[in-house]
Amino acid sequence: MSGKENMRNGKPSGKGAALFIVSIILIAGAGAAAIFFMSSGPSGNVDYGNGGNGNSGEGGYSHHSGNPIAIMKVKSKDGSIDGTIKIELYKEKAPITVNNFIKYAKAGFYNGTVFHRVIPGFVAQGGGFYYGSDGILTYKEPLYPPIKNEASNGLSNLEMTIAMARTNDPNSATSQFYFNLKDNTNLDYSANNPGYCVFGKVISGWDLVKSMANIPTHSETAKYPQGQTQLSDVPTVPIIIESVTIQGA
Numbered sequence: 001m002s003g004k005e006n007m008r009n010g011k012p013s014g015k016g017a018a019l020f021i022v023s024i025i026l027i028a029g030a031g032a033a034a035i036f037f038m039s040s041g042p043s044g045n046v047d048y049g050n051g052g053n054g055n056s057g058e059g060g061y062s063h064h065s066g067n068p069i070a071i072m073k074v075k076s077k078d079g080s081i082d083g084t085i086k087i088e089l090y091k092e093k094a095p096i097t098v099n100n101f102i103k104y105a106k107a108g109f110y111n112g113t114v115f116h117r118v119i120p121g122f123v124a125q126g127g128g129f130y131y132g133s134d135g136i137l138t139y140k141e142p143l144y145p146p147i148k149n150e151a152s153n154g155l156s157n158l159e160m161t162i163a164m165a166r167t168n169d170p171n172s173a174t175s176q177f178y179f180n181l182k183d184n185t186n187l188d189y190s191a192n193n194p195g196y197c198v199f200g201k202v203i204s205g206w207d208l209v210k211s212m213a214n215i216p217t218h219s220e221t222a223k224y225p226q227g228q229t230q231l232s233d234v235p236t237v238p239i240i241i242e243s244v245t246i247q248g249a
Contacts, residue, residue, distance in 0.1 A: 067091055068098065068249035070105060070200065073242040074115075074208060081212065081239055085205035087162055091249075093153045094199035097164055097173070100147045101199065104175050105244040109143055115239040116222075116231060120213035125165055125178040129222065131238060137222040137231065142174035149173065151195030157187040160206055163198045170194035179209050212239055 070087040091098045104110060104127070115126035116137060132138040149170040157163055161180050164173035179202065180187075189195030202209060212235070220234040 064088075066248070068102065069203075069247040070101070071243075071245045071247060072110075072205075073244075075240055075242055076215065076235075077238045077240065080215070080237070081208055083205055083208045085208055086203050087200045088203050089200040089246075089249075090153075090155065090198075093155055094150045094197055096147050097150050097197050097199040100144065100173075101177070102246050102249050103144060105246050107143055108243075109140070109175060110241045110244040113140060113241050115212055115235060115241070117233045118212050118215065118217055118235050118239070119181075119233050121182055122184065123178040123181055124209060124212045125176060126239075126241060128165075128174075128176040132223070136228075137220055137234065139222060139224045140175070141225070144174065146172045146174050149194055149197055150199070151189035151197040153189075153197065155198035157184040157196060157198055159183050160202045160209075161198045162200045162202065163187070163196045166196065173197065181210065181213060215239065 068089045068091060070089055072085040072087065073083075074085060075082045089098045089101065110127055113127055113130045114137075115124050116129040117123075117125040128140055128142075129137050130140055146166075146169075147164075149164075149166070151170075155161070157180050159180055159182050162177055163180065165176040165178050166173040187196045215235045215237050217233045217235050219230050219232045221228050222231045222234075
C-alpha cells in the first residue's frame with residue numbers, strides 16, 4: 001500500500017476510493033508510526049472491559065474497578081486546554097498493549113511529548129514527538145521493541161477509545177497512540193484487515209480531548225535521526241502531555 005494514496009477525515013479519493021483500501025499517513029518518515037486505513041471492519045455489539053461488573057462511566061460503557069487507570073495531564077501552550085484525562089486500560093482484553101503503555105508511562109517517556117497530529121472528526125495522535133530546545137518538532141525514539149497487534153480482541157475503535165498507532169506492519173506499534181474522535185470502525189480488525197488495537201477508553205476529561213480538534217493545524221518540519229520531513233495536521237499551538245501516571249498497576 002502506497003503512502004501516496006491518502007484519505008482525509010475518512011473520505012477516500014483516487015485509486016484508494018475504487019478499491020476501498022486506502023491509507024493515511026499520520027506520521028511521515030522512516031521508523032514513524034502511522035494509521036493505515038483498510039476496508040471497513042466489523043460492527044455491532046462490543047464488550048468493553050468486564051461487562052456489568054463495574055460502575056457506569058462516561059458514554060454509558062461499563063468499567064471494572066480492577067482495571068488500571070492512566071492519568072494523563074495535558075496543557076496547550078496558550079492555556080486553552082489544561083486538565084486531566086483519565087483512561088481505563090483493558091488489561092484482560094489487551095494485556096500486551098496495556099503492559100507496553102504502562103511501561104512507557106512509568107518510564108516517564110510521555111512527559112513533554114505532544115499531540116502532533118489532530119484531524120477533526122477522526123483522531124488525535126500523540127506519544128512520539130516533542131519540541132526540542134531549538135523549537136523544532138522532534139521524533140522521540142521508542143524505548144522498547146514493537147509489540148504484537150492485539151486488534152482481534154473484540155474492542156472497536158469507537159469514539160472515546162484509545163488505540164495504538166503503527167506503520168503498515170501490523171506488529172510495529174511502540175509508543176504512539178491515538179484517541180478516536182468519532183466511531184472509526186473501519187480501523188477495526190476483520191478477516192481482511194489486521195486492524196488497530198483498542199486498549200482503553202476515556203472515562204473522564206473527554207471534553208479536553210474533543211477541544212484538541214478546535215486548534216487550527218498546519219504542515220510543519222519535523223526532525224528525525226535520518227533527517228527532516230514535513231508533517232501535516234500539526235496543531236499550531238502545541239498540546240503537551242505533561243505527565244502520565246498509572247493507578248492500579
